Amino acid sequence: AQRVTQPEKLLSVFKGAPVELKCNYSYSGSPELFWYVQYSRQRLQLLLRHISRESIKGFTADLNKGETSFHLKKPFAQEEDSAMYYCALELTSGSRLTFGEGTQLTVNP
């Protein structure tokens, strides 16, 4: 069965520091991977997806099939990046989206 692991429940960095939120997955096929974000008092929303190869709000994520990882990175964290981040995996053959446990990022001034 597919599984998504985010090893860090809490992550705290200072403003301007680089940040990396880790995500590992287990799935034998070709996955589609996403990062969703939930800012305080806001609804969960899509941040980025690996097939788009885009940078959103300065964040990027590269799919590494060898390491089965999809880590989210930003070179210079901002206070407004403080939020709950979820990595998610979708099987290419269906519509089930499996979420990781989430990482609460706090960016301190």
Add this chain to the structure above:
Amino acid sequence: DTAVSQTPKYLVTQMGNDKSIKCEQNLGHDTMYWYKQDSKKFLKIMFSYNNKELIINETVPNRFSPKSPDKAHLNLHINSLELGDSAVYFCASSLRSPSGANVLTFGAGSRLTVL
């Protein structure tokens, strides 16, 4: 103007009661979902409907019964509420994009507290 709307936003009730949460989307999406977010913020899928047809039914007690009267609505009815049902329930919808990726749009969540 809200894309995915859920009601009520907050629900406080006693153990043993029956309650419903409603969800509506105006995006023209063909698939709708219910997710449960527990106290540790873990998100778990409960149900998914595609064009009113149940396609995902996770290991959820049969006290939980989804109903989709049309593809724009997916309601969740819970019978005989238990303390462990306390959580935030998120509705979501999606339309498979041409690239194949299934991007979900979430509602604001319904916080259920069972006393």
